[in-house]
Amino acid sequence: xxxxxxxxxxxxxxxxxxxxxxxxxxxxxxxxxxxxxxxxxxxxxxxxxxxxxxxxxxxxxxxxxxxxxxxxxxxxxxxxxxxxxxxxxxxxxxxxxxxxxxxxxxxxxxxxxx
Amino acid sequence: xxxxxxxxxxxxxxxxxxxxxxxxxxxxxxxxxxxxxxxxxxxxxxxxxxxxxxxxxxxxxxxxxxxxxxxxxxxxxxxxxxxxxxxxxxxxxxxxxxxxxxxxxxxxxxxxxx
DNA sequence: TTCTTATATAAGTAAATAATAATATAGTTA
DNA sequence: TAACTATATTATTATTTACTTATATAAGAA
Numbered sequence: 001x002x003x004x005x006x007x008x009x010x011x012x013x014x015x016x017x018x019x020x021x022x023x024x025x026x027x028x029x030x031x032x033x034x035x036x037x038x039x040x041x042x043x044x045x046x047x048x049x050x051x052x053x054x055x056x057x058x059x060x061x062x063x064x065x066x067x068x069x070x071x072x073x074x075x076x077x078x079x080x081x082x083x084x085x086x087x088x089x090x091x092x093x094x095x096x097x098x099x100x101x102x103x104x105x106x107x108x109x110x111x112x113x114x
Numbered sequence: 115x116x117x118x119x120x121x122x123x124x125x126x127x128x129x130x131x132x133x134x135x136x137x138x139x140x141x142x143x144x145x146x147x148x149x150x151x152x153x154x155x156x157x158x159x160x161x162x163x164x165x166x167x168x169x170x171x172x173x174x175x176x177x178x179x180x181x182x183x184x185x186x187x188x189x190x191x192x193x194x195x196x197x198x199x200x201x202x203x204x205x206x207x208x209x210x211x212x213x214x215x216x217x218x219x220x221x222x223x224x225x226x227x228x
Numbered sequence: 229t230t231c232t233t234a235t236a237t238a239a240g241t242a243a244a245t246a247a248t249a250a251t252a253t254a255g256t257t258a
Numbered sequence: 259t260a261a262c263t264a265t266a267t268t269a270t271t272a273t274t275t276a277c278t279t280a281t282a283t284a285a286g287a288a
Contacts, residue, residue: 008138
């Protein structure tokens with residue numbers, strides 16, 4: 001398979017963005033399931049603006065996409081991103097985040113209406 | 115193939131380190147050929163201490179290794195690093211740095227004694 | 229030994245980043 | 259409509275990072 005190279009600068013930008021354990025965990029979660037902002041807030045025990053800003057950075061690079069569903073904004077991995085393949089490969093080196101979803105379920109904090 | 119997962123934190127640290135275009139370019143070069151410090155200084159038009167500090171960070175994480183050869187210190191990719199596979203995969207998303215070696219040759223700055 | 233070249237380290241500074249607090253916006257419910 | 263919940267944005271601050279200058283170390287040459 002021939003991979004069309006991203007530029008060095010572009011790849012560095014993606015790595016810098018994912019070189020943060022909160023954001024890396026977020027994309028890893030999104031690779032498993034969609035997730036809304038308030039769920040991230042609970043999971044990471046971090047202020048809502050902080051979560052929102054992490055998501056914005058990834059949105060700005062086109063890595064994730066947002067979709068409003070009623071009162072919630074649901075985020076998902078943007079499979080059409082030029083960096084999608086790179087990200088999928090990176091995530092092979094990150095353990096499953098399933099336990100975070102399990103924790104949300106257990107606490108009754110999972111938004112299940114979508 | 116089963117990949118033994120690095121921890122999320124470890125992977126994030128590697129990505130943060132390589133999320134800098136100078137360091138990403140350095141490892142990409144080292145994946146092609148060994149290189150000494152003074153060559154990096156010429157290539158990146160950056161002060162020697164700055165180059166040295168970039169190398170140190172990568173050395174501290176075990177990504178690269180150093181080997182003194184006479185008056186020079188030659189760096190290479192550490193193929194025994196637990197992150198070697200990850201790094202190889204990342205580098206598929208970075209264009210070849212061959213032209214940098216070509217430029218060194220042309221300028222007569224290539225250290226060829228090793 | 230002294231001089232030169234190559235590299236590393238330490239200290240200081242400027243820029244970038246991540247977090248918080250405060251505020252604004254948008255949808256939902258009463 | 260007002261009140262409430264979810265999310266985004268802005269401004270500020272603290273921390274981190276990358277670079278520079280100055281200095282130290284180490285090897286080779288004179």
